[in-house]
Amino acid sequence: MANELPQDMTSREAPAIAWRATVMTLFPEMFPGSLGQSLAGKALEDGIWEIDTVDIREFAEDKHQTVDDTPFGGGAGMVMRADVIDAALQSVSDLEGRSVIYLTPRGQPLDQARVKELASAEGVVLLCGRYEGVDDRVIDAWHMEEISLGDFVLSGGEPAALTLIDACVRLLPGVMGSECSPEEESFEGGLLEYPHFTRPRIWEDREVPEVLLSGHHENVRAWRQAEAEKITAERRPDLWQKYATKDNPSSSKH
């Protein structure tokens, strides 16, 4: 069950304690990357959230700073060493109130409900894998949550970390302006979002749906609800089935 976010999403005041992302990576220079721009970048400047990186390589003990080794049992590729990652994690302060997450295709697929919970906590500690991944024992020893971005394989966990942090940061109080309404976005209420239109009213012979020009709020609301249901039923039968089995009277139409 997702924790509720505070009601006032629009206050620009920085919270007493900023939401904090710690990223454990072999490529610390990739951060804040895209998170230094736009909404997330402004919120970073405003002190609403903060980010720090742990360079895993600094915790290697040999003179070559080796962080990986060949897999027991043979096979292709290299595996990141448990002892090096453990030492890197020991260096992280303020773990209390923050989930330690290993980003991996083997994890639970990330969804908006989990994003909301993570945004409501004090922050996250994210372990980015490289090569074939990470020695399983350190995942176990630290009771890491395993999260996937989807059924595809990235070359490293860093783009996944940037994505997870972006999804959380935009939900922090004060990050989105009053013009944005998270309650109406995709996945809220279990549906994908309805279509949007803006000026010009006619573009290349394509007209905006008449109802949106009517000024009749109830009709607009009903049209948007029906469109959201239609799109969800067509594109995401998995979401639609969940929605339809909840107490949603209109859902029988599709």
Ligand SMILES: C[S@@+](CC[C@H](N)C(=O)[O-])C[C@H]1O[C@@H](n2cnc3c(N)ncnc32)[C@H](O)[C@@H]1O
């Ligand atoms: C080349 S991948 C390793 C893939 C692994 N051998 C497998 O088959 O599951 C290297 C790293 O990228 C990250 N990664 C790849 N795909 C991901 C996904 N879909 N979601 C989250 N992280 C991913 C993980 O941190 C992983 O350790």
